[in-house]
Amino acid sequence: MTTKDETPAVEVRGLRKTFGKVDAVKGIDFEVRPGEVFGFLGPNGAGKTTTISMLCTLARPTGGTARVAGHDVVRERDEVRRNIGLVFQDPTLDGYLSAEQNLRFHAELYGVPREVVGERIRQVMEMVALWDRKDAKVMTFSGGMKRRLEIARGLLHSPRVLFLDEPTVGLDPQTRSAIWGYINKLRHTEDITIFMTTHYMEEAEYCDRIAIIDHGEIVVIDSPEALKASIGKDRVQIQTGDDAGAITALQERFGIEAAVREGQVTFAVASGEEFVPRLFAELGVPIRSVSVSRPSLDDVFMNYTGSTIRDAEAENGAATWMRAMARR
Numbered sequence: 260m261t262t263k264d265e266t267p268a269v270e271v272r273g274l275r276k277t278f279g280k281v282d283a284v285k286g287i288d289f290e291v292r293p294g295e296v297f298g299f300l301g302p303n304g305a306g307k308t309t310t311i312s313m314l315c316t317l318a319r320p321t322g323g324t325a326r327v328a329g330h331d332v333v334r335e336r337d338e339v340r341r342n343i344g345l346v347f348q349d350p351t352l353d354g355y356l357s358a359e360q361n362l363r364f365h366a367e368l369y370g371v372p373r374e375v376v377g378e379r380i381r382q383v384m385e386m387v388a389l390w391d392r393k394d395a396k397v398m399t400f401s402g403g404m405k406r407r408l409e410i411a412r413g414l415l416h417s418p419r420v421l422f423l424d425e426p427t428v429g430l431d432p433q434t435r436s437a438i439w440g441y442i443n444k445l446r447h448t449e450d451i452t453i454f455m456t457t458h459y460m461e462e463a464e465y466c467d468r469i470a471i472i473d474h475g476e477i478v479v480i481d482s483p484e485a486l487k488a489s490i491g492k493d494r495v496q497i498q499t500g501d502d503a504g505a506i507t508a509l510q511e512r513f514g515i516e517a518a519v520r521e522g523q524v525t526f527a528v529a530s531g532e533e534f535v536p537r538l539f540a541e542l543g544v545p546i547r548s549v550s551v552s553r554p555s556l557d558d559v560f561m562n563y564t565g566s567t568i569r570d571a572e573a574e575n576g577a578a579t580w581m582r583a584m585a586r587r
C-alpha cells in the first residue's frame with residue numbers, strides 16, 4: 260500500500276484582507292487537495308490577486324488563517340516560501356541575462372544543490388520548449404516565451420505548490436493554448452499542486468475544481484462539470500420568422516421566459532433535446548433553425564452571481580476608478 264500525503268496543499272479558514280475601507284477578501288474558506296489543478300475564477304477586482312498574495316506570503320492577512328503545504332503563511336513564512344513556486348502577472352526576469360543565467364540565479368537563491376542544478380535547468384527548459392534558446396538574452400524573447408520561462412523558473416526548485424496569477428493574461432490565443440499544454444504536462448511529470456487565478460472562462464474549464472469569487476467572497480466551489488450540471492438547464496436558441504410572437508408563445512404555452520440574444524430567441528429549459536419536438540408541435544410560430552447547448556461556465560457565473568463576468572468587470576472597473584478619483 261502506498262502512503263500518500265493527504266495534507267491539503269492549501270487550507271484556508273476565514274481569510275480576510277482589508278485595504279483601508281476596501282474589503283478585498285471577506286473571510287473565505289477552501290481547501291486544495293494535493294495534485295489538484297485548482298482555479299480561482301472571477302472578474303477583475305474580485306480579490307484573486309489579494310488571495311494569492313496572502314497564500315504566497317507576499318501580503319499579510321487581516322484575519323483568518325492559511326496553510327500552504329502544511330505551513331502557516333504568517334508564522335512559517337520561510338517554510339511556505341521554500342515549498343512554493345510563483346508565476347505572477349508582472350515579469351521579474353532579468354532581460355540582460357540569458358534564459359539559462361536567469362534560472363541559475365534563481366537556483367542559487369533557492370539553494371538547489373549544485374550537483375543537480377544543470378540537469379534540472381535542462382529538464383524544466385525542455386518542458387516549456389525553450390532549451391534551444393537557453394543562451395539567448397531574455398530581452399529578445401516574446402511575451403509568451405517570457406511567460407514560459409517564468410513557469411520553468413517557478414518549477415526549478417521542485418515546489419509542492421505552483422501559484423500562477425493569470426498565467427496567460429495578455430497573450431495571444433495560440434500562445435495561451437501552448438501555455439495550457441505545458442501546465443497539463445506538468446500534472447504528469449511533476450508531483451505538484453497548481454493554484455491559479457483567471458478571469459477567462461475557457462481556461463477555468465481545464466481546472467479540476469474552481470472557486471468562483473466575486474466581490475471578495477467565494478460564491479461556489481466545484482468541478483466545472485458539476486457546476487454546469489448544477490444549473491440543470493440547457494440553453495435553446497431558435498431562429499423564427501416572428502421573434503416577438505415566439506417569445507409570447509413560449510410564455511403563454513410553456514411558461515418560459517425568453518429573450519433575443521445574439522439575434523436569436525434564447526431560453527433555458529431542462530432536457531433541451533427532449534423539449535425540441537414539443538416546441539415544433541406546439542409553438543405555433545414557424546421555426547427556421549434550433550440549437551441546444553449545455554450550460555457553459557458563463558451561464559454558471561451568471562446563475563451564481565446574477566451578472567455576466569464582463570458586466571461584473573465593467574462594474575468593478577468603474578468602482579476602482581471612482582475610488583482612485585476620491586483619493587486624489
Ligand SMILES: Nc1ncnc2c1ncn2[C@@H]1O[C@H](COP(=O)(O)OP(=O)(O)OP(=O)(O)O)[C@@H](O)[C@H]1O
Pocket residue numbers: 278281282283301302303304305306307308309310458579
Ligand atoms: N494595495 C491595495 N490598496 C488598496 N486597494 C487594493 C490594493 N490591492 C487591491 N485592492 C483592492 O482590492 C480589491 C481586490 O483586488 P484584487 O487585485 O485582489 O482583484 P483581482 O480579482 O485579482 O483582480 P485583477 O485580476 O484585476 O488583479 C479591488 O477592489 C482592489 O481595488
